[in-house]
Amino acid sequence: MLALDVEARNRVIGENLRRYRLLRGYTQDEVAEGLCSISQLSKVENGKTNLKPHLLRLLAERLGVTIEQLESADSMLDELKETLELGRSASFAEQTEKAFEYFCSVSQSARQHGYQTLFLEALLNECRLLNRRNEAQMVIERIEAVLAEQEAWEDDKVRVELLIELGKAHKLSGNMLMAHDCYCRADAEFEGVDEKSDSHLRTYYELADCHFYMSNFRTALRYIERAERLATELSCHWARIRACYYRATILLKIGEIEQAKGLFLTSLKEAQANELLFDVAAINNNLGCLHKSVNEHGLAIPYFQRSLQVFELLNQAQYLCDPYLQLAEIALHSHDVHKCNSYLDEVLAIVERLGNHHKMELARALQIRSWVEREAGQFEAYLDRSTEVLALYEQYGGQLAAYELAVELAEALDRHQDRRAVEYYRKAIELNRYLKAVGIRR
Numbered sequence: 001m002l003a004l005d006v007e008a009r010n011r012v013i014g015e016n017l018r019r020y021r022l023l024r025g026y027t028q029d030e031v032a033e034g035l036c037s038i039s040q041l042s043k044v045e046n047g048k049t050n051l052k053p054h055l056l057r058l059l060a061e062r063l064g065v066t067i068e069q070l071e072s073a074d075s076m077l078d079e080l081k082e083t084l085e086l087g088r089s090a091s092f093a094e095q096t097e098k099a100f101e102y103f104c105s106v107s108q109s110a111r112q113h114g115y116q117t118l119f120l121e122a123l124l125n126e127c128r129l130l131n132r133r134n135e136a137q138m139v140i141e142r143i144e145a146v147l148a149e150q151e152a153w154e155d156d157k158v159r160v161e162l163l164i165e166l167g168k169a170h171k172l173s174g175n176m177l178m179a180h181d182c183y184c185r186a187d188a189e190f191e192g193v194d195e196k197s198d199s200h201l202r203t204y205y206e207l208a209d210c211h212f213y214m215s216n217f218r219t220a221l222r223y224i225e226r227a228e229r230l231a232t233e234l235s236c237h238w239a240r241i242r243a244c245y246y247r248a249t250i251l252l253k254i255g256e257i258e259q260a261k262g263l264f265l266t267s268l269k270e271a272q273a274n275e276l277l278f279d280v281a282a283i284n285n286n287l288g289c290l291h292k293s294v295n296e297h298g299l300a301i302p303y304f305q306r307s308l309q310v311f312e313l314l315n316q317a318q319y320l321c322d323p324y325l326q327l328a329e330i331a332l333h334s335h336d337v338h339k340c341n342s343y344l345d346e347v348l349a350i351v352e353r354l355g356n357h358h359k360m361e362l363a364r365a366l367q368i369r370s371w372v373e374r375e376a377g378q379f380e381a382y383l384d385r386s387t388e389v390l391a392l393y394e395q396y397g398g399q400l401a402a403y404e405l406a407v408e409l410a411e412a413l414d415r416h417q418d419r420r421a422v423e424y425y426r427k428a429i430e431l432n433r434y435l436k437a438v439g440i441r442r
Contacts, residue, residue, distance in 0.1 A: 011047035012071065013056070018045040019076045020063045023109055031062060080106050080118055087125060100129050120146070120158045127165045131172060134357045134396070139169035160186045160199050167206055174397035176214045177439035183207045201230050201239055208246065215441035217254045224250060238279065241270050245283050252290055261290055281310035285323050297330045304330075318354060321347050321361040328368050337372055344369055360401075363392035367405065379416065383409070390427075400440055403431035 021031050032041040035058050036051075043049045051059070060067050065079075072078060087102030107122035109115075123146060127139045143166045147159075167182030186203045190196075208223035224247045231240035248263035264287050271279040288303035304323040311319045328343035347365040351358045367389045374382040386409055393402035410424035435441075 006050070007047070009071070010044075010050050013051070014045045014047040016065075016070045016072070016076060017041075017059065017063070019113055020065055020070075021045075022112070023076070024063055026063070031059065035059060035062070076109075076113060077115055077118070080110055080115065084118065084122055084125070087122070091125065091129060096129055096133065100126065103129065117158075120162070124158075124161050124165060127169070131165065131168050132357075134172060134359070136169040136172035136397070139165065140173070143169070157199065160189050160203070163189075164199070164202055164206060167210070171206075171210060171213065172397055174399045174440075175438045176210055177437075180207070180210045180214070180439065183210055196230055196233060198234070198236070198239075201227055201234065201236065204230060205239075205243065205246075208250075212250060212253075214439050217250050221247065221250050221254075237270075237274060238276055241267050241274070241276065241279055244270075245279070245286060249286060252286075252293065257290065257294065261287070264290065277310055277314055278316065281307045281314065281316075281319065284310065285326070288323065288326060292326060292330060297333065301327065301330065317350050318358060320350055321358065321365075324350075325361070325364050325368065328365075332368065332371060332375070335375075337376075340368070340372060359392055359396040360398055363389050363396070363398065363401070366392070374412075379412075383413075394431075399431055399434055399438075403428055403435060406431055 017031075021028070028038050028041050028045075032038045036055060040049070044051055056070065057067060060070055069079065083102050084106045087099045087106065090096075090099035090102060103122050103126040107119055107126055110119035110122060123142065127143060130136070130139045130142075143162050147162060147166075163182045163186040167179045167186070170176075170178035170182060183203055183206045186199075187207065190200055190203070204223050204227035208220045208227060211217070211220035211223060224243050228240055228243035228247060231237075231243055245264055245267035248260040248267065251263065252260040264283055268280065268283040268287070271277075271283060284303045285307040288300040288307065291297070291300035291303065304327050307323045308320060311317075311323070324343045324347045328340045328347070331337075331340035331343060344365045347361060351362045351365070366385055370382045370385040370389060373385060386405060390402055390405050390409070393399070393405065406424050406428040410421045410428055413421035413424060
């Protein structure tokens with residue numbers, strides 16, 4: 001029995017030495033240099049011999065690990081789990097680059113050493129960060145490659161999470177049909193499952209969101225109602241509140257203004273009572289949009305201003321852009337060019353501070369600025385800036401906005417009897433074909 005214990009210990013130490021050596025990127029020559037022969041290290045890694053305590057300690061120091069880690073039955077798995085938790089903590093603290101570094105390290109090492117479940121967990125976190133950074137194509141490539149492998153389909157929960165994240169990536173790329181397909185495949189996984197979970201909830205929410213962007217508002221309404229009911233069943237109050245005010249957003253789109261307003265106000269009261277400050281800010285912004293849609297600008301402005309105050313309190317700079325842009329449009333409508341430009345300057349400063357992941361906000365700000373130039377009679381400046389905006393929309397997945405801008409430019413040039421109108425009409429036709437192909441109505 002003692003001989004078996006010694007053999008098992010030798011095997012564990014050998015496997016850990018090899019794993020940590022490979023993880024650190026060392027060759028056997030580099031690890032053995034000055035400590036032992038390459039032949040001796042090779043025998044140890046293969047579990048054929050043991051090491052004297054002092055030599056084991058020196059090897060551990062060279063590899064940057066403890067003796068306990070080398071003697072642990074699965075020390076590398078423990079270290080990778082710790083690294084994954086570090087990544088999650090960094091992500092929660094908005095240290096996205098550091099988090100991404102941790103997740104990539106875990107996914108690469110876990111896959112290399114056969115820890116499939118851990119690999120998939122790291123990959124999911126990696127892809128969530130990539131989606132947040134608007135690097136959707138990388139997500140599509142990574143997840144589709146993994147889903148093509150049989151072993152990735154062993155865990156139903158993981159399969160659903162991968163499909164949800166893949167759907168988000170397609171949505172960010174502007175391909176709503178592909179996104180819808182991913183969400184429907186995720187939804188199909190729940191057939192025959194009696195116990196509902198937050199994965200079901202997210203799938204319903206994403207399907208509602210997908211149909212909303214495809215302008216299928218009635219279908220979106222059905223899915224968000226399912227999400228709201230499920231959130232109630234799961235006693236997930238914040239999700240129920242969020243689904244409720246999303247339902248109001250959909251109702252606003254189909255012209256049910258008073259019903260939408262009532263739901264927004266009810267949701268706002270609940271969000272305030274539960275101290276859900278992010279939702280308080282979002283609902284205020286939505287109420288501002290509601291009043292702005294019916295030209296009640298005097299009522300809209302205070303809601304946008306309260307939204308800004310709460311987002312600033314939460315240090316959520318990326319969410320400040322929309323209320324600023326809404327206020328800029330109202331200022332332009334009131335012919336207050338100075339105030340309009342002031343709001344746009346705020347947006348441009350935020351985008352510059354946050355980096356390259358907020359191109360759509362940049363495009364919207366530049367488009368409003370082009371309208372300022374148009375109102376000032378600077379037609380060529382308006383045309384040049386609008387052309388720049390059109391390129392941004394096309395490059396960063398804003399094909400619907402690009403279509404609307406192409407039509408705007410074509411009609412503006414047509415009114416000036418400018419032959420360049422034909423070019424933009426052609427562009428609009430091309431974009432319209434694309435929108436139909438990816439399932440977006442206009």
